[in-house]
Amino acid sequence: MVRKFNDLQQLNTEAAELFVRAAQTAIAQHGRFTVALTGGTSPAGLYRLLASSPYRDQVRWEQVYIFWGDERWVPLDDERSNAQMAFETLLSHVPIPQSQIFPMWADGISPDDFAREYEQLLRLHLSSEGSFDLVLLGMGADGHTASWFPHTGVLHEYDKWVAAYYLNAQDMYRITLTVPLVNRANQIIVIAYGANKANALYEVLRGERNAEQYPAQLLPTTGDRITWFVDEAAAEKI
Numbered sequence: 704m705v706r707k708f709n710d711l712q713q714l715n716t717e718a719a720e721l722f723v724r725a726a727q728t729a730i731a732q733h734g735r736f737t738v739a740l741t742g743g744t745s746p747a748g749l750y751r752l753l754a755s756s757p758y759r760d761q762v763r764w765e766q767v768y769i770f771w772g773d774e775r776w777v778p779l780d781d782e783r784s785n786a787q788m789a790f791e792t793l794l795s796h797v798p799i800p801q802s803q804i805f806p807m808w809a810d811g812i813s814p815d816d817f818a819r820e821y822e823q824l825l826r827l828h829l830s831s832e833g834s835f836d837l838v839l840l841g842m843g844a845d846g847h848t849a850s851w852f853p854h855t856g857v858l859h860e861y862d863k864w865v866a867a868y869y870l871n872a873q874d875m876y877r878i879t880l881t882v883p884l885v886n887r888a889n890q891i892i893v894i895a896y897g898a899n900k901a902n903a904l905y906e907v908l909r910g911e912r913n914a915e916q917y918p919a920q921l922l923p924t925t926g927d928r929i930t931w932f933v934d935e936a937a938a939e940k941i
């Protein structure tokens with residue numbers, strides 16, 4: 704489902720309401736809420752809303768388990784860290800036990816080994832079906848989502864749940880949940896706004912099939928498990 708907004712505040716408000724509903728449903732059904740956060744600039748407004756009244760008080764944070772959908776392989780105090788942004792805008796403002804927050808970073812380990820350990824961690828914490836209650840995502844102007852960048856091998860990784868690889872274009876390692884794990888989630892929210900996303904949004908949602916070039920095409924295309932929250936500028940061509 705695509706939900707279009709002319710006001711960013713309204714987009715974030717409705718995304719926050721969906722987050723809260725997903726949390727309440729998961730906690731009522733199985734006593735915990737497992738969520739993968741996204742990075743980049745797009746989710747900051749949503750995170751700030753979730754950290755403030757009334758949403759903050761509508762979630763039982765002590766039953767929430769926080770993971771990431773993807774990460775730049777940099778220390779937590781590096782300003783490029785997706786986790787750092789989430790701590791600043793959300794996680795340091797809600798009563799969630801530190802032991803239930805799992806950033807995609809550790810010192811003194813290779814990205815490949817870390818990815819294997821993160822997968823084991825997920826196997827311990829996710830439902831028996833191996834699915835998240837909610838995966839939050841953004842989309843870059845090049846049509847990538849998570850760290851599924853155009854023309855990278857990770858787009859074809861269907862065995863692992865978590866993968867690490869060196870992204871030449873950015874001269875850094877990336878860690879990411881893989882396509883099958885993301886697509887098994889009970890709910891997926893994608894946030895994309897701004898005119899610079901208009902072309903990619905058109906190609907991903909309405910263009911010819913070309914997931915190598917527009918990896919967000921690998922997300923589920925139908926059904927009510929996925930909701931795209933987009934603004935008028937990003938939706939200009941669809």
Ligand SMILES: O=C1O[C@H](COP(=O)(O)O)[C@@H](O)[C@H](O)[C@H]1O
Nearest residue numbers: 741742743744745841842843849
């Ligand atoms: O590099 C990344 O970019 C995407 C999109 O970022 P945005 O700044 O355009 O919102 C993001 O979803 C991903 O988590 C991040 O690692």
